[in-house]
Amino acid sequence: MSLASDMSYSVPASSPSAAVDRDAIAEIFAQIACEAGVAVMSVYASGCAVRVKPDQSLVCDADEYAEAIILKRLGELLPQFPVLAEEAAAAGKRTVDGDAFILVDPVDGTREFLERNGEFTINIALVVDGAPVAGVVYAPALGRMWVAGRAAASCLVEPGAPPPPPQERRSIHVRRVPGQGLTALASRSHSDPRTEAFLAALPLRERRNVGSSLKFCRLAEGDADVYPRFSQTMEWDTAAGDAVLRAAGGVVIGEDDRPLQYGKAGLQFRNGPFVAWGDPNAVRA
Structure with a gap:
């Protein structure tokens, strides 16, 4: 794999995302992820039955409870965007219309959830013109959240608590490849x-x-x-x-x-x- 010299990661001005407030949408995602985190951690604390889906991936109550909360809140707060979520897709919904839509994985890392190592996340992202332009990754067992709009930041937040305001988050950026490997x-x-x-x-x-x-x-x-x-x-x-x-x-x-x-x-x-x-x-x- 190579990196083409003319490759651009900016969003064209003519794109539908030009009218999208990426930061505002990321804040809504952060709020919803914290709400869903309460349901996820309730199941994490009490245990749950595991089922195998037709594609042989695993699903448990936490996936379904969290997805129900996320879909409800997205319908209330961002009704203009169609949503494709993992468990809905497993039940047969595999279509979203238009150039802008939301993708939801209510519990990414179900195996990690079941092994109780804390390395599972709630994922919500807005896609415009084929690219993810806003998103939230929330690890409720770790109390850590990563938020992406025009820039990226991380913060500490417990399930059910309000996310800290942007000015109280830590800005994050990738590093250059270190010389030692x-x-x-x-x-x-x-x-x-x-x-x-x-x-x-x-x-x-x-x-x-x-x-x-x-x-x-x-x-x-x-x-x-x-x-x-x-x-x-x-x-x-x-x-x-x-x-x-x-x-x-x-x-x-x-x-x-x-x-x-x-x-x-x-x-x-x-x-x-x-x-x-x-x-x-x-x-x-």
Whole structure:
């Protein structure tokens, strides 16, 4: 994968997103994620039954309770945007219309949730013209949130509490690749031979296995450099983390050597392989 010299990560002035207040929408997402976090943590504390969906992925009560809250609140606060959410999609809804829509993963990292390691997130993102332009990744068990509008920031917030105002959050940005070697992040639950081969070819200093969309957030904070993913993901898995990383100066490159695209209805909203980089100048062929 290479980085094309004419690649632009800005939104064209003619785009529908030119009329979208990315920061205001991110604030709404933050509020809703905190509300959903209460339901998620209630199930986390009490335990739940696990079911296997037709695609062999796992679902539990936390996914369904959180999604119901998120969809209700999005309908109240952002009714102008169609929404595609993971559990609704599993039940047969796999279509959104128009150039702007919202993607929801109510509990990203269900395996991490069930293993009780805290590395699961609530993901909400706005996609415009195929790119995630606003998003929130919330890790309720860790009490940490990452918010992306025009810029990226992180903060501490407990489930049910109001998110701190923007001026009280920590601005985050990716780092340049350090001279002593890369820190790579890999999925805790979904490794595969192609990922292992890709990582083996890099000048690595360190490798860490991390669950859920937290990998994008670690890159965005400048805590790591690269995250490859060659096994299947869906758009709702990645959009919010991708929004945070892009807002922090990073990139997510697909197999076509371009930023990962969203709204792939013809592929039932499946992503192809991708590599997320903190420093765009580090993108490798």
